[in-house]
Amino acid sequence: MIKPNDLLAPEMDKEEHLPEDVMRNISVDNLIYAMDNGKLKVLLAKYKQGIAANKWGLIGHWVKLDEDLESAAYRVVTQATGVKNFHLDQLAAFGKVKRYPLRRIVTVAYYALVRMEEVSIEHGDNTHEVDWFDVKSLPELIFDHKEIIESSLAHLKYKVRHEPIGFSLLPEKFTLLQLQEIYEAILDVKLDKPNFRRKIQKMNLLINCKEKQKDVAHRAATLYRFDINVYEKLKDFGFNFEY
Amino acid sequence: MIKPNDLLAPEMDKEEHLPEDVMRNISVDNLIYAMDNGKLKVLLAKYKQGIAANKWGLIGHWVKLDEDLESAAYRVVTQATGVKNFHLDQLAAFGKVKRYPLRRIVTVAYYALVRMEEVSIEHGDNTHEVDWFDVKSLPELIFDHKEIIESSLAHLKYKVRHEPIGFSLLPEKFTLLQLQEIYEAILDVKLDKPNFRRKIQKMNLLINCKEKQKDVAHRAATLYRFDINVYEKLKDFGFNFEY
DNA sequence: GCAAAAGTGTTCCGTTTACACCCATGG
DNA sequence: CCATGGGTGTAAACGGAACACTTTTGC
Incomplete structure (x- = not known):
């Protein structure tokens, strides 16, 4: 079950919602990919309020103090899609000073390859939408998420040629x-x-x-x-x- | 000029030395590679006190609040080697909960390819040594640094075949x-x-x-x-x- | 029969591989 | 004159690109 503020780009959180048991300067963001009728699609979420209102962004979250980076990514992907078995790999860390306007946050991006037919997106309430986008026609994206997606697509191209x-x-x-x-x-x-x-x-x-x-x-x-x-x-x- | 606690794996720092203008949970660690007579070597540093005493580790540091991740990596490599022009690329973030025994630190590893003849290692004082090691015979290493080096060697193999x-x-x-x-x-x-x-x-x-x-x-x-x-x-x- | 996708065959041509061989230089 | 590395030649095997062609199925 998806709860608001739980599967969105963590930077979209308002400060007051930052939990106590997470690292304050680190998040994970996930590039969740699936094939849909011969097209490669990525899962994005939209927040309806806050500094990123009405723009789409990657699905991410904070990293708990007692949680490995990869576990955090896995948790978020599972929460968002219901899928439990999927390919998960780290893309890179993104850490420009100004990537998030309000304070310093480094995000570690992971890409997840899921099977579309195993996905069931559950909406928590109406504070946000979650939807698939063809990678060839992406909407406007928050922060540096466009850069992250482009970087991941380049990485995927590279990777698909050398690993099955x-x-x-x-x-x-x-x-x-x-x-x-x-x-x-x-x-x-x-x-x-x-x-x-x-x-x-x-x-x-x-x-x-x-x-x-x-x-x-x-x-x-x-x-x-x-x-x-x-x-x-x-x-x-x-x-x-x-x- | 290298100062003690300035170019070593940042986790080796004693807590009391943690500067105020850095992120507390994030560091950069650098894989500094060079060729030496047909052998690939990596630059390591040894700390003489603290929980990592007498073991070798990667050369790293904290990331300042107003400094991009890559800038931090560049700064540390330049400080350690005197080299100003070199290939620098991010390897990955390493963030297992227990990678550092005392508290939670995520490190972002960068690899730097330098020309041996441009390097001049300057020792700050006698609190540590800095030396080159053949990647085929590495010493015992602190924390997860062995894993990081092995990961970087695999990445280099991959990379050298697809980029010059x-x-x-x-x-x-x-x-x-x-x-x-x-x-x-x-x-x-x-x-x-x-x-x-x-x-x-x-x-x-x-x-x-x-x-x-x-x-x-x-x-x-x-x-x-x-x-x-x-x-x-x-x-x-x-x-x-x-x- | 037609459209649409499955599936096979074949030719051409550049690349890879393995190895033999000659060249230049200092000691 | 020999060791060391520089550098060329070549034949066989392999693999990719291009494209013509046949097969099966539902409508």
Whole structure:
């Protein structure tokens, strides 16, 4: 259950709401990404009052004194989306003196890759909205959050080519076209279907489910799932997806 | 001029020395790397008293309230090495609850690539030592600094293959073998000389200085320098050094 | 039959890899 | 004359890019 002031960019909090058991100068902000019909989307929240009123921002919170940074990020993502299993990685710390107008706050940004179908956004009350945005058409954003998103998109591009993280955005069983769409959305390129298929197949990352799509208005595609064992090997040994 | 408690891992400070104009829960720690005779070395400091006595640690400091994170990292590196121009990039924030035994501190790690011949380490007094260590034989380290160094080495491996940062470790004029040694040291592999030469040459990153080495006990090598214009293009467009 | 996506085949061409080999210099 | 590193050549294997083509399905 989302409570107001609980999953928004922490800087949006009014000072008087700052809890006692958190670090005063540090927050986490989360880049929550999911695929939606071939488009890469990011989850943003809108606050209706305070110095950031009527602008969208990342979903973040304070870090408790007895909580690891990553745990704080995990807590906030779970609270906002209901998802418990997702890929979570640190992007970077953002700490310019003037990034927040009222006082000095350093935020550590994490990006989370979630499966859209597992998400259930629960609204606490009407003090804010939470919604998905296509990364290609973002609204106006508070503070340095635009910079953070752009930085994360660059990082994702970089990362998706060297670690098989794209799979974290897919349902358990997926088609090769769905996978291709993820690469196309993140890298912002158009890929050749036959070549993409062969390339992915040769990596031995996929297990054929021996099942087909159902009720599609075209030839049904084979469903695959991801081989987690191979994933671990590739992560250590190196993975290369150049296009 | 280095003053005691001024360039060491800030957590080594005794509480009573914490200045007033800094954030209390945030520090920067620097991974200062340089090449020394074909070996990759990192600069560490040793504190002689306090809870971290007689162990080596990274060179860090507190972040002033009116200072960007990156500025703090730059200030500390310059103070420790005398170098003013160097490659500086953020690695990540490290913020486990128990990383520092006495209280909660989040540190933001930066890595700096400096040219060994530009470094002049000035000792403040005898409360600490500062020295270079081969990354392949590190001493015992305080707190989570071993984890930070290992993380940075992995990051460097990753980075050196996709951005021409290796050049930041070389003098202005260098030979192809020197460059090759950097790749070998960072990636921890042995590369084929003829193939390495051709690969680098084809990237058009190098300008032939039309000069040769002098006083070497073998055929003198051509000196090259780095074409900064091409660097910028490659950084945007993508750079790929696979081996 | 048509649209839409699945899936296969093939050709071209640049790159990588492995290794043999010659060159220049100081001791 | 030998050790050391500089530097070139080359053939085989591999891998990516481009694109033509066949298959399956629902409407």
